[in-house]
Amino acid sequence: KAGVTQTPRYLIKTRGQQVTLSCSPISGHRSVSWYQQTPGQGLQFLFEYFSETQRNKGNFPGRFSGRQFSNSRSEMNVSTLELGDSALYLCASSMGQPSGTDTQYFGPGTRLTVL
Amino acid sequence: GNSVTQMEGPVTLSEEAFLTINCTYTATGYPSLFWYVQYPGEGLQLLLKATKADDKGSNKGFEATYRKETTSFHLEKGSVQVSDSAVYFCALSDRTTSGTYKYIFGTGTRLKVLA
Numbered sequence: 001k002a003g004v005t006q007t008p009r010y011l012i013k014t015r016g017q018q019v020t021l022s023c024s025p026i027s028g029h030r031s032v033s034w035y036q037q038t039p040g041q042g043l044q045f046l047f048e049y050f051s052e053t054q055r056n057k058g059n060f061p062g063r064f065s066g067r068q069f070s071n072s073r074s075e076m077n078v079s080t081l082e083l084g085d086s087a088l089y090l091c092a093s094s095m096g097q098p099s100g101t102d103t104q105y106f107g108p109g110t111r112l113t114v115l
Numbered sequence: 116g117n118s119v120t121q122m123e124g125p126v127t128l129s130e131e132a133f134l135t136i137n138c139t140y141t142a143t144g145y146p147s148l149f150w151y152v153q154y155p156g157e158g159l160q161l162l163l164k165a166t167k168a169d170d171k172g173s174n175k176g177f178e179a180t181y182r183k184e185t186t187s188f189h190l191e192k193g194s195v196q197v198s199d200s201a202v203y204f205c206a207l208s209d210r211t212t213s214g215t216y217k218y219i220f221g222t223g224t225r226l227k228v229l230a
Contacts, residue, residue, distance in 0.1 A: 056211060090158055
């Protein structure tokens with residue numbers, strides 16, 4: 001079974017621009033979650049999509065948005081980029097079972113650098 | 116809200132040394148607890164998990180026991196190898212008011228094992 005894939009792997013943008021990141025989950029997984037990873041903050045939860053609907057949301061500003069398609073692929077968009085948005089963005093997929101015991105399968109991440 | 120606290124790293128050990136990485140949590144209810152590992156240049160992968168009090172998760176020589184009385188889930192390994200060098204994340208499942216779950220991660224502990 002193919003793992004979680006994320007594209008692109010690296011991005012360099014300037015302040016004020018916007019960016020779209022893509023995530024393809026493991027086949028059969030209906031839940032996709034996004035995380036921001038920075039050295040000082042660890043992993044911060046952005047949002048989760050399940051069956052094309054946002055099911056949970058973290059404490060990030062509205063500049064961060066996402067969506068999920070009918071094939072479970074997901075995109076994350078960040079508008080009006082700020083220097084502090086530089087981070088590794090991780091996508092994780094899972095079956096999405098409402099039990100809290102799901103294993104999340106992570107992609108390798110997209111490294112975003114904002115200049 | 117629920118949270119996870121991990122010991123700060125980096126932790127540097129010689130090969131075959133005993134490893135303990137401390138993790139404590141704050142949670143209402145009875146979350147599931149997880150340890151994930153991130154090797155250089157990769158996404159996170161599940162190392163082990165425990166879904167109820169007194170459960171012991173184990174994998175690849177690593178163990179952790181869900182201690183409700185001390186709200187802890189410390190990671191241990193009897194004899195580390197150079198290949199265990201990675202960043203280790205403790206995490207818990209957080210039940211939301213809508214009955215779904217999101218996952219809260221600690222800030223990670225970097226382990227370096229010297230030959």
